Amino acid sequence: MQDYLEGLNPAQKEAVLNTEGPSLVIAGAGSGKTRVLTMRIAHLLTKGVAPYRILALTFTNKAAREMKGRISAIVGEGIARHLWMGTFHAIFSKILRIESKKLGYPSSYTIYDTQDSKNLIKSIVKNMKLDSKLYKPGEVLSRISGAKNDLITPQAYRNDTKRMDADRFSRKPLVHEIYARYVNECRKSGVMDFDDLLLNTNILFRDHPDVLEKYQDQFDYILVDEYQDTNLSQYLIVKKLAERHKNVCVVGDDAQSIYSFRGAKIENILSFRNDYPDYKLFKLEQNYRSTKNIVNAANSIIHRNSNQIHKTVFSEKEEGNRIRIFSAYSDVEEGIIVANDIFETQMRSQAAYEDFAILYRTNAQSRIMEEALRKKNMPYKIYGGFSFYQRKEIKDLLAYFRLVVNPNDDEALKRIINYPARGIGKTTMDKIELFAGNTGRSLWAILTNPALNNIGFNSGTIKKLKAFTEMILGFGQLLNKLPAYDIAVKIAEGSGMRKFFQTDTSIEGQSKLENVEELLNGIKEFSDERSEEGKEYNLVDFLEEVSLLTDQDTDKDEDKNKVTLMTIHSAKGLEFKYVYVVGVEDGLFPSPMAMESQKGLEEERRLFYVAVTRAKEQVSISYAKQRYKYGELSFSKPSRFIGEIDQQYLEIKGDALPGFGQKRSARPNSFRTRNSISSSPSKPSFNYKKISKGQATSNSTDFSGTAAGRLKEGMLVLHERFGRGKVLNVTGEAPNAKATVLFDNAGQKQLLLKFAKLKILN
């Protein structure tokens, strides 16, 4: 039993064994953070602490599941099962369901996802007759979300001059009013959004000291993973719960704080010592994941940030390869370069596809990478973007479940009252919504009110509405009689959804049917698993689990041994032998949204740090000189972040960083950020080796500005990469003149003459 401590280094061992009192574990990238957390919990359990007295909070369901698995392996599944381990949202939604009555919510409250929230905001904006161009649902929601995470109620919002000024400044002075109505709507519908799960937990603990005490008592030990990414709401929950026993252990890395956009406060980790003056500090600085080159390069990046806890991350592994910088002519070519390189590396090193990851800043970049891989017949899996649970047919069926569980769930009702079509159209719904708005009731309350006949519907409409409500009520009758799976099947059948897809013989229709069947199978699996564990498994429980799932969490067997494509955000906590960071261009990464402020830029830099530190053996960074944005061609420069890496760790491929090698002395700082701090321990030396592919870049072939005017339709030209081709047409004015060229070997390309190095042959 004691052997679980073996193989830990002294710092790790300290962090595992010092279980009493407040602890701050600063864990550098790849330093075995998860290992310390699991061992610490396993250690507590072996010492005889009851599992239900341990609360372990993670950021993803996946992290929780993995940790639970590892702990199970040490102490046995029967014990690990009773740990309170999960995401903040999952754990506290469970507690809220138990205590919901105290807050005036039904215990069958349902959860709005981001889309539901946006839809609700949209209809509020419409009701208030505000300009929907100005009050964009996404923007309003992020204001509301920000307020909730700071525990600001609508009333407090009105008195908050900073927020009100900001809204006035962005010409949206009525956000506070939308917020107030939004809160009312949610309450009358008996729903909570993601932020409510945390906010209401705070309210619960504030207004019901007895409840707080109960949980304070229960949780002898509290552990928080990724503490640098907690927001104020989460921070306060932890603080309150830990007040009694003070056995709180937070683990994190300020250098990897990348979620401030959703309210995360890096200060939480920076000021832990102020909250718990008698805290113990453990620093995990040895990186076991990556080679020296990768760790050193990453350090040279992160050291440019100002606000951080000092630490020296080091590696004792071999030197390893340098970080490679690839320059691509276009976004499509970038994809091809990466796909080719993965193919070659995989052949040469006998590596598996699952050893490779392609990381990008925005989900929109995935498609091009996907196409490049598909062309080479390489297996891949994409995380993010369209997840299973975001497909329309799945959301629709889930909306039925929600409505059956909680008929006041207005967004669920609106979603499916006419799906499949049953002749209840917009006009009818507008009337009902107006009536509901005026009376402060939910849509369902109007529909089931005998006074429905007085609103002025014809008898046909009334009949249709009655049929609908009776159907839902019928399902509701089964709720306490049948297990989740059986009800789900009955709903899929009775709602007409199954039939709807069965009669749709198109390929899409068939795949939708398959998805519906897969969801039903999922419910079966869920029920079986839960009943084995002796836990609840009715439809409410399934809905709760599903509402808090992300597609990160749906790891299927058929997804084994595939190249992984994901955003850098979702890659946090993961590792791969070979990592390709693509689209590393100014205006994409760092994102233009973040480029204005030092704070924003530092967060982007941390994100870049996270990207680089995912790799065990090789990091490849690439950028494209031109790419399509919103379907328009646009031009980009390599990201400033590339220039920020200490050049001694780089290997420049091809013509990457043009104008940087030869003309270096003229503008040595062109890649350095304005905000780079002078105390940087790594003095960037610019004498990197330029590794040319042998093809000399001719200086007489440069097309720029007016020279483009000489190019005419029908001319034969030579391109340094694509070879010989024929000009099909020339459009636009310098400096944005474009030519379409049909190359003998590379096919048809659109070239921007400002960039393309073309030589006229005839």
Added chain:
DNA sequence: CTCCTATAGCTTTTT
């Protein structure tokens, strides 16, 4: 009321 087509507007990052 339903379905189809045209077009506006859009992208950070996610529990």
Added chain:
DNA sequence: GCTATAGGAG
């Protein structure tokens, strides 16, 4: 390039 919406015909 893609999706969500508006507007028009049936």
